Amino acid sequence: MEWSETYTAAALGSHLLVGLSRAMILFIVTSGLSFVLGVLRVPNVAHGSLYMIGAFAAFSIVNVLGGGAPAFWAALLLAPLIVAAVSLVAERALFCHLYEREHLMLLLFTFALMLILGDLVKMVWGADYRSIMAPEFLRGSVPVFGSPFPKYNLFLLVVGPVVAVGLWLFSSRTRIGKIARAAAVDREMVGAVGINVSWVFAFAFVLGCFLAGLGGALVAPTVSVTLGMDHDIIIEAFLIVTIGGLGNMWGAMVGSLIFGVTQSFGVLFWPQFAIVFPYVAVVIVLTLRPKGLLKSVW
């Protein structure tokens, strides 16, 4: 039968792995978005721009340091820090004065930030396509299920769960993580016991943006880094957060897995309409469970 020839177990398996590794990138970006959404209650439209800045910064760092493994690790660490610095400035200079305002205003502020950051990236890095190479030990592929699978994607499959566990430990075991979670549930109460809520918000915002930068730096070796990558990721990230449950970190994981895997199987089954599959999955999930799969903090 033709079916079994095209859709062999090996093809299914390797598409599953590709989908899972894509889901890890999506998870790292969306967990940041979800964290901001949970604590600040703001859908940060500029999150995608920060992801883009992370990717471009990783490109510059790798170029300045001349490639190789040390440059790659430096980029993975420094690019998110640069993004965090940018977001800290934006938060303390402008955003923190708006917390008392109406929701829609906060949303529009982040949209304005997206417009500004997008053009700043164009000024600094130009409109060209950029790409960076993964370091030597992550290049090439290894046989998985009898077909070659890129090593870098395996690396992503390791990094994703590490970040997830790290975030979980952070938010459930550390003091500041617990405060942030408390602020997500009841900000008045947190303020009433004498904690500076404004700084908690600043911290949550910067951490969320750090994760966006990390996602950008991690994705840089697998795609061409270019303007417009912010628009694509942000809409996906929003949908993932929504189907996972707003502000729920594990929801971001579940949503990312659904999104990544449906996209990758879409490529296998009907390449032309591959991008339609995840959207259909989102619509199905939201029709059955309008408030997302896992419990939202809202």
Next chain:
Amino acid sequence: MRQAIINKNSLLVSAGILIVLACLPLVLPKFYVYVLALIFVTALLAMSLNMVVGHGGMYQFHHGVFYGIGAYTLALMLTKTSLPAWLGFAAAPVCSALAGVLIGLFCVRLTKLYFGMLQISLGSLVWAIAFRWYALTGGDDGIHGVPIPDGIASLIPSYYFILFLLAASLAVMYLILKSPFGNTLRAVRDNPERCEAVGINVRFHQLVAIAIATFFAGLAGTLFVVVEGSVFPDLLFWVLSLEVFIMCLLGGWFTFAGPVLGAAIIVALRTFAGVYTEYWTLILGVILILLIFFLPEGVMGFLEEKFKARTQTTSER
């Protein structure tokens, strides 16, 4: 005190503006006429969005989809069928309204941000299909050189055609918003629980508002095709929707003509700033931030407030 449905002064002002706009093509260079036509189209889109967001209180984040559906419907009917053109102009807004109700049926079960998120995902689904369905929509290239009917193919007649439809649509929307239906819609926006309790069918009112708004968005889409002669998937992309959102904010949510003003400012800014710099979105972003900080009620809201304050102080004296 009961207000008359049509205020005599504002009627005179609108008539005056209309006459001025009708005379402008006689004196303006062609390029400006084209920009004005584009402003009218965008203004109609912004007005239709304001109906659901400003008056209905629904977070219709992805309103641009219905603009795109209207534009694509007309373009497809003009290029792929030999049906008369007027049928296309009639069918496009209806198709938009149908799509609006269909998407709305899913969304009105939810509120606020969840409404918006579901709406944006359903809208993106439409975008993804149009983006990829090369055989029908031309995919990411879109459809170019749509044969516009002879009567309105050149710039000046199309300008009057668009101006007429904009004026008529605004009048209809004004009457709808001043009608008992409009009042109920605003009541639903302000307190859905209480409305439900006194026996108002909240979801029905929301759906009707969505149907009307998406109808006019589709009409705006057809007018876009008349101006540009082409359609492309960016019309359905969410960035455009957020831009229209900004227009409403810029002009003022709770004023009737605010979105028109907002659309005029943004389209003019893009056209003229775009000539001097490629960084016009940066300028737009900065303006938006200034606006959020200093004029949260929008330009029109600010002017109205000023005007009211002045009339009040004079009457107190």
